[in-house]
Amino acid sequence: MRRALRIARVLLATQYAYMLEYRAEIALWALSGVLPLIMLGVWQGAGGAVAAGLSPQQLSHYFIAAFVVRQFTVVWLIHVFEEDALQGKLSPYLLQPLQPLWRYLAAHIAEQATRIPFVALMLAVLALLQPTDLALPSAGALLLGLLAIGAAFALRFLLQTVVTMLCFWSERAAALDRLLLIPYLFLSGLVAPLDTFPAPMKSFALATPFPYMLSFPAQLLAGMPVNAAAGFGALAAWIALLAPIAWLLWRAGVRRYGAMGA
Amino acid sequence: MPIVSVDELSRTYRVADRQPGLRGSVQHLLRRRHRDVVAVQGVSFAVEPGEIVGFLGPNGAGKTTTLKMLTGLIHPSSGSVQVAGWVPARRQPRFLEQITLVMGNKQQLIWDLPPLDSFRVNAAVYGIDDSEAKRRIHELADMLELGDELTRPVRKLSLGQRMKAELLAALLHRPAVLFLDEPTLGLDVNAQARVRDFLADYNRRYGATVLLTSHYMGDITALCPRVLLIHQGRLFYDGSLEELTTSLAPQREVRLELRHLANAEEFQGYGELESLQGHQVRLLIPREQLTQQVGELLSRFDVLDLEVSDPPVEELIGRLFRQGSVA
Numbered sequence: 001m002r003r004a005l006r007i008a009r010v011l012l013a014t015q016y017a018y019m020l021e022y023r024a025e026i027a028l029w030a031l032s033g034v035l036p037l038i039m040l041g042v043w044q045g046a047g048g049a050v051a052a053g054l055s056p057q058q059l060s061h062y063f064i065a066a067f068v069v070r071q072f073t074v075v076w077l078i079h080v081f082e083e084d085a086l087q088g089k090l091s092p093y094l095l096q097p098l099q100p101l102w103r104y105l106a107a108h109i110a111e112q113a114t115r116i117p118f119v120a121l122m123l124a125v126l127a128l129l130q131p132t133d134l135a136l137p138s139a140g141a142l143l144l145g146l147l148a149i150g151a152a153f154a155l156r157f158l159l160q161t162v163v164t165m166l167c168f169w170s171e172r173a174a175a176l177d178r179l180l181l182i183p184y185l186f187l188s189g190l191v192a193p194l195d196t197f198p199a200p201m202k203s204f205a206l207a208t209p210f211p212y213m214l215s216f217p218a219q220l221l222a223g224m225p226v227n228a229a230a231g232f233g234a235l236a237a238w239i240a241l242l243a244p245i246a247w248l249l250w251r252a253g254v255r256r257y258g259a260m261g262a
Numbered sequence: 263m264p265i266v267s268v269d270e271l272s273r274t275y276r277v278a279d280r281q282p283g284l285r286g287s288v289q290h291l292l293r294r295r296h297r298d299v300v301a302v303q304g305v306s307f308a309v310e311p312g313e314i315v316g317f318l319g320p321n322g323a324g325k326t327t328t329l330k331m332l333t334g335l336i337h338p339s340s341g342s343v344q345v346a347g348w349v350p351a352r353r354q355p356r357f358l359e360q361i362t363l364v365m366g367n368k369q370q371l372i373w374d375l376p377p378l379d380s381f382r383v384n385a386a387v388y389g390i391d392d393s394e395a396k397r398r399i400h401e402l403a404d405m406l407e408l409g410d411e412l413t414r415p416v417r418k419l420s421l422g423q424r425m426k427a428e429l430l431a432a433l434l435h436r437p438a439v440l441f442l443d444e445p446t447l448g449l450d451v452n453a454q455a456r457v458r459d460f461l462a463d464y465n466r467r468y469g470a471t472v473l474l475t476s477h478y479m480g481d482i483t484a485l486c487p488r489v490l491l492i493h494q495g496r497l498f499y500d501g502s503l504e505e506l507t508t509s510l511a512p513q514r515e516v517r518l519e520l521r522h523l524a525n526a527e528e529f530q531g532y533g534e535l536e537s538l539q540g541h542q543v544r545l546l547i548p549r550e551q552l553t554q555q556v557g558e559l560l561s562r563f564d565v566l567d568l569e570v571s572d573p574p575v576e577e578l579i580g581r582l583f584r585q586g587s588v589a
Contacts, residue, residue, distance in 0.1 A: 003389050010386040014372065014379050021374040091335055092370035095363050097355035098387045254353075255337055258275065 189215025
């Protein structure tokens, strides 16, 4: 356990130092994640809050919370893993007594830590421009929201890990990840709050993992009424389902690995 | 007891077979055709602890595939491998702690950070405590003549400095078996020599077993008393480099520069006369008669200059690969 903690500490510190080298790029990535704010503008303009059964403040709080959730649940594993597998960079990782996915996970967490000041700055600018759109969540909502963001990130990471494992069978697995983008955009609540969906559509969305990746943590952060137990239960169930699938695909994939380019 | 045992090891790759051009692309899309390529076939050998063994072979001979199977990176199609008592393909942590693989064309160091950061990660991964890791880094850095470079970002290092830092990262956990794939690739002559000296020193100091592939014969002749020759996936020589060169070149070349002109008949009984051009004579003399015949040549002719040489090893081995067998 002590060894595992030390590995985690050193990996996170090193990856954070590495990400700081790319701070300008990460700032641009953070800036490019403003889709929820654009959607907020669209919905406000269309007077959609009423249609969604929300007050204008609730709508603003939801989309701003969605913006924060999205910033800290970004997963780009498949793109780096595909390159590493194709160019043989995975080989040195496979020859060390540490499951290589831990390195990628540490890189993601470090990248999120690097984003914090940029996201804070963007929220501060938003607070200056539109003070009524922003409200500090209560301590309880903040705690639950942060927990849900962590779990949502874990779920997104696992889902992408499952697709990423296809890199062992296909040289262009990253293209498959794009297939997930459409259901993510529409079913996660990124484009529209789930409450605006027709009832059957909403039920369908809730049966997929996507709302738990964005809508659920955003609702918690925004202090909207939401069944927290059901949400966390769904997150736990999806994580419990995907983790063994990812592990089995990893084992099968490594057997196929040809150490290409190595 | 051997530390590396390889028995009838084979590896076949399935590769897509596609004709060039648009027609080939469409055909490949509609009906994929594959063929099996045998990369390694029936290779067997054993390596004792502390040995330095060189893998020799032209490009595509199967050297790197064999190394990959020895490290567990790829699974054999058939046959068996044991390294330090473990089956590599299972890649159990205890096995991984005993080996290392250094690839001249790949890096494990984090590109934008100083090498020390990568060493810290490796120390944590291999469970080496901080003070011991510092001691080992200091010791290996001394052996490799590395200093300030360790605090400079990897991207700012020269190729030679980077390779030395790669070696340090790869050896921090003090592996018992080193697999080195072209460790001096792209290095200048001085850097090559330093890497070779380091590897020889490391082998002496820690009794580590080294398996090395290299296109530079200098690496092989400087480091490897024993060589394995692989050609078209098959092992066709396993033995000492010296015996190999002796069997490939049983004669040595003797060049003479004479003060006075001589004719060909005068050299009868002194090996084979290869050429006689003015004052320059070139003879091939059997190794076992060399001392005696050179002595006689010096006493019989007025010799201004004399040079005895072996044909370059590269040339001999290149000839061998073209023939496809050891005579």
